[in-house]
Amino acid sequence: MNELSRRDAFKWAISSGVALAMSGAVGQAVKAAETSKDSKKLRIGFIGVGGRGTELLKVTLAFPEVDIPAICDINEDHLNKAQDLVAKARGGAKPEGYSKDAHDYRRLLSRDDLDAVLIATPQELHAEMVVDAMKAKKFAGSEVPACETVDECWKLVKAHEETKTGYMMLENYLYSQPVMMVQNMVDQGVFGDLTYGTGSYIHEIRKMRFEKDGSLTWRGENILHNRGIVYPTHAIGPVCRWMGINKTDWLDTLVAMDTKAVSTHKYAVEKFGADSNPAKVNFENGDNNQCLVRTKGGRLIEVRYDTSSPRPPGMGEYSLQGSQGCFLSCFGERKIYIEGQSKPEKWQDMDEYKEKYNHPYWAQRGEEAAKRGHGGGDYFVISDFLDSIRTGKSAIDVYDAATWSCIRPLSEESIRGGSKPMKIPNFKEKAT
Secondary structure, X not given: OOHHHHHHHHHHHHHHOOOOOOOOOHHHHHXXXXXXXXXXXXXXXXXXXXXXXXXXXXXXXXOOOEEOOEEEOOOHHHHHHHHHHHHHHHOOOOOEEEOOOOOOHHHHHOOOOOOEEEEOOOHHHHHHHHHHHHHOOOEEEEOOOOOOOHHHHHHHHHHHHHHOOOEEEOOHHHHOHHHHHHHXXXXXXXXXXXXXXXXXXXXXXXXXXXXXXXXXXXXXXXOOOOOOOOOOHHHHHHHHHHOOEOOOEOEEEEEEEEOOOOHHHHHHHHHHOOOXXXXXXXXXXOXXXXXXXXXXXXXXXXXXXXXXXXXXXXXXXEEEEEOOEEEEEXXXXXXXXXXXXXXXXXXXXXXXXXXXXOOHHHHHHHHHHOOOOHHHHHHHHHHHHHHHHHHOOOOOOHHHHHHHHOHHHHHHHHHHOOOOOEEOOOOOOOOO
């Protein structure tokens, strides 16, 4: 079954039918990781083992304290491959499979031998599945974004508060070595009083929007009628964490703008022909989408999303400005300036500060993490997910997940309203 029909089937069925925080308590987190091999086995069910789900399954299997008793995916080929991976890694029987229909994941959730579930399905299914997992009293981890609408954000928060069940959004960009090193520097006050930050997801993926026959993949569908920052958490998550959002400061308002949409159409014409059906598709998402977010504490965050413009491989731009210095990252080049430490008016390479400020996660487990995907981010996000299950204290909780995910619908509404200002909810207020 192709990606499009798989997603449609999931939609039909649904409509019908720990971690310690990255900033602070680092020593405890490292100690937990070092002693985890002696801890009680964690039993985790997987829901969705396509490309991304399989990647996370492989990383999870690298932790010997984890068992995978059950896997759900309506694509039987994906399911069979995942079952074989588990059996080979654990030298035993295959986990039980669930694939009879798109809501078979609910049968998996009814099992009494699972400590948690990891959800790596198409993104529009995350919120519904997480809520179902919470109601089934299963600690849930999901891929990003957690939600696609503001209403889903509130439902996620409400389910957590009513069921008292834990959740972690698996945002791996928080765990890259540069992002965590900046976090460590922020925690030590190196940059002074923070005033401004930028986060971006810039990653050219036009060819991934079309099947070989020209029909749209889910990535093509994602920009067909959606405008704004349709994939926000990679961009805004690190900046929010640096600025202490939902702890010492809160997002307040945003204003979004977009450019015209030209590059994906140009690709379709060149790939399939000017008279082809793909060339006649009218994508609404602009080549570049940006929003400016103001926090209640008087800071600004700039968020950018561009997956259409032609460019060499590589993704992301981040920056952070404070009263004492700044950090700038642009496609692999990472610079720092610290007033009183750096030479006057001279940038320094980030590596010059690595020995002094490298985050303990990377200083102590970086070699192992680097063997895994996304520059080591996958290793640490799964490690924190496992600690979150054990402790019930999530590294990226429902409030962060809702706050970062709501940038998608609010940026779209701002753009469709002529770049009107949008109020950002405080999801720590009582969910109604």
